[in-house]
Amino acid sequence: MTxxxxxxxxSAFTKYLRRLVLRSDLTAGEQAAIATLPGExxxxxxxxxxxxxxxxxxxxxxxxxxxAARFDQLANGQRQFTALHIPGDMCDLHSVxxxxxGWGIQALTSTLYLKVPHLALRALIDNHPALALAFWRDTxxxxxxxxxxxxxxxxxxxxxxxxxxxxxxAIRLEQSGEGTRRQFRLRATQIHIADFLGISTVHVSRxxxxxxxxxxxxxxDYTYLLPDFPALAHFAEFDPTYLLLxxxxxxxxx
Amino acid sequence: MTxxxxxxxxSAFTKYLRRLVLRSDLTAGEQAAIATLPGExxxxxxxxxxxxxxxxxxxxxxxxxxxAARFDQLANGQRQFTALHIPGDMCDLHSVxxxxxGWGIQALTSTLYLKVPHLALRALIDNHPALALAFWRDTxxxxxxxxxxxxxxxxxxxxxxxxxxxxxxAIRLEQSGEGTRRQFRLRATQIHIADFLGISTVHVSRxxxxxxxxxxxxxxDYTYLLPDFPALAHFAEFDPTYLLLxxxxxxxxx
DNA sequence: GAACGCGCATTACCTTTGTTATGACCAGGG
DNA sequence: CCCTGGTCATAACAAAGGTAATGCGCGTTC
Numbered sequence: 324m325t326x327x328x329x330x331x332x333x334s335a336f337t338k339y340l341r342r343l344v345l346r347s348d349l350t351a352g353e354q355a356a357i358a359t360l361p362g363e364x365x366x367x368x369x370x371x372x373x374x375x376x377x378x379x380x381x382x383x384x385x386x387x388x389x390x391a392a393r394f395d396q397l398a399n400g401q402r403q404f405t406a407l408h409i410p411g412d413m414c415d416l417h418s419v420x421x422x423x424x425g426w427g428i429q430a431l432t433s434t435l436y437l438k439v440p441h442l443a444l445r446a447l448i449d450n451h452p453a454l455a456l457a458f459w460r461d462t463x464x465x466x467x468x469x470x471x472x473x474x475x476x477x478x479x480x481x482x483x484x485x486x487x488x489x490x491x492x493a494i495r496l497e498q499s500g501e502g503t504r505r506q507f508r509l510r511a512t513q514i515h516i517a518d519f520l521g522i523s524t525v526h527v528s529r530x531x532x533x534x535x536x537x538x539x540x541x542x543x544d545y546t547y548l549l550p551d552f553p554a555l556a557h558f559a560e561f562d563p564t565y566l567l568l569x570x571x572x573x574x575x576x577x
Numbered sequence: 578m579t580x581x582x583x584x585x586x587x588s589a590f591t592k593y594l595r596r597l598v599l600r601s602d603l604t605a606g607e608q609a610a611i612a613t614l615p616g617e618x619x620x621x622x623x624x625x626x627x628x629x630x631x632x633x634x635x636x637x638x639x640x641x642x643x644x645a646a647r648f649d650q651l652a653n654g655q656r657q658f659t660a661l662h663i664p665g666d667m668c669d670l671h672s673v674x675x676x677x678x679g680w681g682i683q684a685l686t687s688t689l690y691l692k693v694p695h696l697a698l699r700a701l702i703d704n705h706p707a708l709a710l711a712f713w714r715d716t717x718x719x720x721x722x723x724x725x726x727x728x729x730x731x732x733x734x735x736x737x738x739x740x741x742x743x744x745x746x747a748i749r750l751e752q753s754g755e756g757t758r759r760q761f762r763l764r765a766t767q768i769h770i771a772d773f774l775g776i777s778t779v780h781v782s783r784x785x786x787x788x789x790x791x792x793x794x795x796x797x798d799y800t801y802l803l804p805d806f807p808a809l810a811h812f813a814e815f816d817p818t819y820l821l822l823x824x825x826x827x828x829x830x831x
Numbered sequence: 832g833a834a835c836g837c838g839c840a841t842t843a844c845c846t847t848t849g850t851t852a853t854g855a856c857c858a859g860g861g
Numbered sequence: 862c863c864c865t866g867g868t869c870a871t872a873a874c875a876a877a878g879g880t881a882a883t884g885c886g887c888g889t890t891c
């Protein structure tokens with residue numbers, strides 16, 4: 324069991340800050356206020372639930388290392404993932420204004436995260452009104468991804484959905500400095516991917532084979548290589564606008 | 578062409594206010610500030626786009642009468658609806674912090690709506706910080722519906738999705754005073770419903786026949802009768818929690 | 832080092848949903 | 862009064878994806 328210092332905490336919030344300032348201009352004071360937020364470090368094993376559906380939350384979860392997924396659960400126990408959270412993501416910021424969880428959050432790998440008290444976040448908003456806007460915008464990024472995902476689930480083939488997911492992950496990991504759009508590590512099993520795509524594990528395997536055969540994707544030990552990102556993006560009809568990055572660099576082919 | 582007075586405008590905003598106060602406590606001053614927002618009345622015919630994808634917005638759309646749908650469009654022109662907007666809904670409140678539309682909005686019937694300038698909404702937030710929270714929460718309701726819709730699209734049969742959509746519409750229309758959960762009017766064609774459910778129109782017809790055969794739904798001239806709402810809700814695994822209404826009454830069977 | 836569990840691939844078969852086409856009905860316009 | 866276009870139902874067939882089962886490789890554990 325590692326112990327975590329204040330400086331670990333501060334560097335975790337800096338990671339989140341990097342995500343925020345991609346979309347909002349914040350003053351030095353506002354940035355400092357975020358960097359010094361309180362939060363309790365928590366570690367959890369793979370396949371365990373960080374948040375179980377139906378709970379009333381009094382903190383939000385900031386992923387520090389690892390991988391987590393928001394999910395909705397059916398009566399028969401089947402899960403559908405509705406969001407993927409990489410390090411630097413605040414999983415359930417929306418729980419601040421809406422604390423009754425309709426969702427659950429599952430760790431896909433061993434995951435280290437911070438429990439950030441709602442009280443502290445609310446105080447932050449009261450003292451820095453501009454941060455309310457930034458948080459609101461952060462929620463909108465989330466909603467924008469949900470929205471794009473609906474059209475993928477409703478109208479695209481399983482293979483196209485898989486390609487789209489890989490494109491999105493590639494860009495998001497690149498943005499957060501955890502890899503490049505050409506090569507990155509995604510420690511999610513095919514069971515997890517099935518829960519994202521809304522298909523069976525058998526069909527994940529089939530679809531992945533198909534993308535391999537097209538020469539668009541190579542995988543080894545959870546490390547993905549996209550030899551021709553623009554071609555994959557074209558195949559997936561992936562347009563990163565919905566990630567609200569406003570960075571022209573993102574739109575250029577590598 | 579009807580002309581619209583200030584009092585028409587004020588009553589339109591009161592409708593929106595009703596939606597807001599379902600989820601947020603607002604002071605009289607805050608409520609008055611919303612009721613006196615500016616906005617330009619606009620009328621549009623069925624199947625026309627109120628917002629075309631990719632535009633940069635400087636106003637948000639408040640539906641006064643009619644029916645509208647947010648959509649995402651594929652390269653081949655196929656549409657997937659991502660949200661349904663009934664009178665009293667602010668379709669694209671999220672355009673205030675994120676003005677570049679990744680979405681489009683289509684009128685399903687003849688629709689009257691207000692173009693509410695972003696400038697006015699931003700000024701409102703500056704003067705009444707509590708409203709930032711209320712708007713944020715309103716966005717979260719939207720996201721929560723998106724999220725639920727993802728799990729329906731990913732994991733439920735077409736028939737169950739249709740049932741779920743009808744349950745949601747029943748509750749939302751009841752809340753906004755446009756009908757009851759037992760009987761309401763929904764002027765959407767089967768083409769529209771197909772665009773919501775992510776299926777073909779043929780399959781909408783099939784699924785509806787199937788719900789009819791089960792005795793769960795009757796339709797005549799776009800008027801839906803749900804003879805046994807709890808049974809339909811059970812079939813659809815519909816739990817209204819995700820609408821964030823916090824009203825115990827909603828959870829009681831009729 | 833044998834037994835076990837997990838993740839992945841693959842096959843055979845079955846179910847759900849899409850596609851294409853047709854006809855009925857109805858409202859509106861010349 | 863007929864023609865036209867939109868909406869809905871239905872049928873026959875095709876394609877996408879689900880289910881169940883098996884085998885393989887690999888790391889863990891005792």
